[in-house]
Amino acid sequence: MPALSNTRTGEPLRYGRMGFVNVAPIETAFDAGAVARDVVEVSDVPTRLNAMLVAGELDVAAISAAHYLAHRDELALLGDCCIASDGPVRSVLLVSPIPPALLEGASIAVTAQSASGRALLATLLEHVQHVRPTYDVVDDALGAARAGRPALIIGDDALVARGACPPAQIHDLGEAWSRWTGLPFVFAVWAVRRDVARRRPAEVAALAAALAEARAWGTAHRDAVIEAAIARKPFHRGLYADYFTRLRYVLDERAQRGLARFADLFLPKEPARVPR
Numbered sequence: 001m002p003a004l005s006n007t008r009t010g011e012p013l014r015y016g017r018m019g020f021v022n023v024a025p026i027e028t029a030f031d032a033g034a035v036a037r038d039v040v041e042v043s044d045v046p047t048r049l050n051a052m053l054v055a056g057e058l059d060v061a062a063i064s065a066a067h068y069l070a071h072r073d074e075l076a077l078l079g080d081c082c083i084a085s086d087g088p089v090r091s092v093l094l095v096s097p098i099p100p101a102l103l104e105g106a107s108i109a110v111t112a113q114s115a116s117g118r119a120l121l122a123t124l125l126e127h128v129q130h131v132r133p134t135y136d137v138v139d140d141a142l143g144a145a146r147a148g149r150p151a152l153i154i155g156d157d158a159l160v161a162r163g164a165c166p167p168a169q170i171h172d173l174g175e176a177w178s179r180w181t182g183l184p185f186v187f188a189v190w191a192v193r194r195d196v197a198r199r200r201p202a203e204v205a206a207l208a209a210a211l212a213e214a215r216a217w218g219t220a221h222r223d224a225v226i227e228a229a230i231a232r233k234p235f236h237r238g239l240y241a242d243y244f245t246r247l248r249y250v251l252d253e254r255a256q257r258g259l260a261r262f263a264d265l266f267l268p269k270e271p272a273r274v275p276r
């Protein structure tokens with residue numbers, strides 16, 4: 001029987017790296033050469049990595065937690081790395097000149113980069129605010145917000161929006177989730193294709209161990225992580241110190257409960273509401 005191409009030994013795993021500054025506490029250790037891993041790396045926005053992993057163009061990747069939940073038959077968690085918040089997240093925002101409770105029938109510009117943030121926004125608006133707006137997927141959600149439209153913005157653009165938009169218009173979705181549920185919200189997980197995990201268990205285990213080691217290095221070398229973040233996006237040192245302290249990178253028991261709660265709320269709506 002001919003070997004499938006990715007069963008060949010010697011081919012590094014194809015790794016999808018989140019193209020946001022929020023992964024600096026994990027990825028800086030690799031960039032600095034403090035921790036090694038044998039991968040071919042692709043960096044992109046979450047929705048691209050989501051699609052590439054399920055299409056088999058990547059073997060492992062940091063992806064939207066919502067996408068993982070919707071594809072658990074094909075994907076498994078890679079170790080216990082995640083990106084979560086327990087309270088304000090800072091970088092997943094609804095920016096709206098209209099109060100959220102008055103968004104019934106409004107059109108919200110949602111970034112094409114997001115799956116978790118989109119599903120979370122729809123969940124919060126439906127269950128907490130009891131409104132059903134329409135969602136318009138756009139490439140430039142930050143531009144839409146600056147033009148005065150209600151908009152969902154994530155990642156580095158959301159950090160920009162915090163400084164560029166009126167504070168009264170900024171609604172932090174991590175904060176809203178925790179206020180409602182008392183639980184953390186998990187935005188991203190590291191996931192592996194189940195077929196790859198079956199065929200290449202040793203390499204997958206080694207990569208999971210390297211990620212955990214890189215995360216520990218990032219905790220112990222916070223100044224280096226902040227310098228790397230500043231080199232990528234020149235925000236104030238204090239902003240990053242605060243941001244990386246608030247974000248949670250371990251899928252611990254409470255984060256797992258938050259993820260399970262979110263799955264119960266939004267998976268029944270699948271596939272209509274799970275952004276691809």
Ligand SMILES: C=C(O[C@@H]1C=C(C(=O)O)C=C[C@H]1O)C(=O)O
Binds near residue numbers: 018063154
């Ligand atoms: C915390 C964040 O969460 C991100 C939000 C994602 C989504 O909405 O699908 C995916 C990955 C995370 O990096 C962020 O945008 O900074």
